[in-house]
Amino acid sequence: MLSGNPFFHRGPIRDPAYFFGRERELRQILNLLRGGQCISIVGPRRIGKTSLLMHLARPHVQQSHDLEPGSLQMMYVDCESCGMLTPDELFGVFAREIGRSMHGGDTSLGFPDENDSTMSYRQFEDLVRRIGDQGVQLVFLLDEFDTLSENPNLDPNFFSGLRAIFNSLGVVFVTVSTKPLFELGFAETRILSSPFFNVFAQIRLRLFSYDEAETMVRHLSGQSSLPLEQDEIAWLISLAGPHPLLLQMAAYQLFEWRQHGDPSQASECRAVTGERFGTDAEIHWMYFWHTLSTSDRRLLALLPIIWRTDPQGVQRLLNAALVIRNEGEIQVFSSAFKEFLIHQPIPGLFQSPPITLDPQRRIALCRGVLVPLPPAEFELLAYLIANSGQIVSPSQIEQHVWNDSDVVGGERLKSAIKNIRRILNRDAGCIQNVRGAGYLFSGQ
Secondary structure (H helix, E strand, O other), X not given: OEOOOOOOOOOOOOOHHHOOOOHHHXXXXXXXXXXXXXXXXXXXXXXXXXXXXXXXXXXXXXXXXXXXXXXXEEEEEEXXXXXXXXXXXXXXXXXXXXXXXXXXXXXXXXXXXXXXXXXXXXXXXXXXXXXXXXXXXXXXXXXXXXXXXXXXXXXXXXXXXXXHHXXXXXXXXXXXXXXXXXXXXXXOHHHOOOHHHHOEEEEEOXXXXXXXXXXXXXXXXXXXXXXXXXXXXXXXXXXXXXXXHHHHHHHHHHHHHHHHOOOOOHHXXXXXXXXXXXXXXXXXXXXXXXXXXXXXXXXXXXXXXXXXXXXXXXXXXXXXXXXEEEOOEEEEOOHHHHHHHOOOOOOOOEEEXXXXXXXXXXXXXXXXXXXXXXXXXXXXXXXXXXXXXXEEOHHHHHHHHHOOOOOOOOHHHHHHHHHHHHHHHHHHHHEEEEOOOEEEEOOO
């Protein structure tokens, strides 16, 4: 039983005891590899692509999927360090990785010395052919393939050479990237003509299922002297979403409180955990946010209302691991990320937590839920939010909303304010009455 915090979230998972989920993806990948198919694994940053690749190479994982021991010789290559290598230097890297994975192998096969930094294409092809003659199936696991595709020293001839090795010698390539290979090809026009990118089956890596997320948290906390209760696990998944990295970050903070805080103060525990998690996660949320187009940002902000009208946008958000399907609905993957969203400026929307307004569609959301506002109340609330934090006089409001002044003691305005507060329910306090001066919208 562990005495410390069982949750960690720094770097890829190297210990198979800490690898959870992805059974469906593993089964798909290994079935394709059994048939000699090249595979492109695509997923957003920090979704667990490298961890999956490393897990894939473990012999016991292959055996558990009915692959004969040693039938696949897998070589892991981190392409992030290959961004400026020449073709001969890359073939040298590939050859040395084969030698390491085969523990030196048969020296007569012609493995390069560790000090040899280069190997020509012909030399590499001959090496691969000699290994294939011994009945060994080579599989290259190319992590961070985005970097390799951007290498200015590589042209279509290099990638066509890789395809030739696949076609004639049966060498299989598994690439990992944040973008689909066809997008990488279009981004780098100098390699667009290479047929190498046409031989891959694509597998998308998205969020965990809720069952996978629960299993991970339950199993890891169960290894400690303070296993989490079911309601704590459910709260963590709601807070961080079924995201393999972010969920571990949230669970780490909750466990820290349980070890060092007052376990009887459940509400304080969750408040502190949520705050600390938000601080840790914000750098990741900001990265997610800055990768989105303006249209996808608007879709996220108005998701509960308009997701059915934009299936292509929803697909992009699913691929980005920012939304999830749940009971037939599309939802933002995390309550904490949803809170982050409402603080982000979006052209054409009025956002002041907990309210989001879309003047063009005449849509009002409160905490992500549609609130039906009559036309005058919508204009009034939009005006207050546009002047959030400032006192607006009754005459200014009346002139903006009704284009005149209410001469009957301001009853029209008072009635509209009362109606908005009734609709906002527990958030009615966002609209403050400043006696003798006017009204003030004060968001969270």
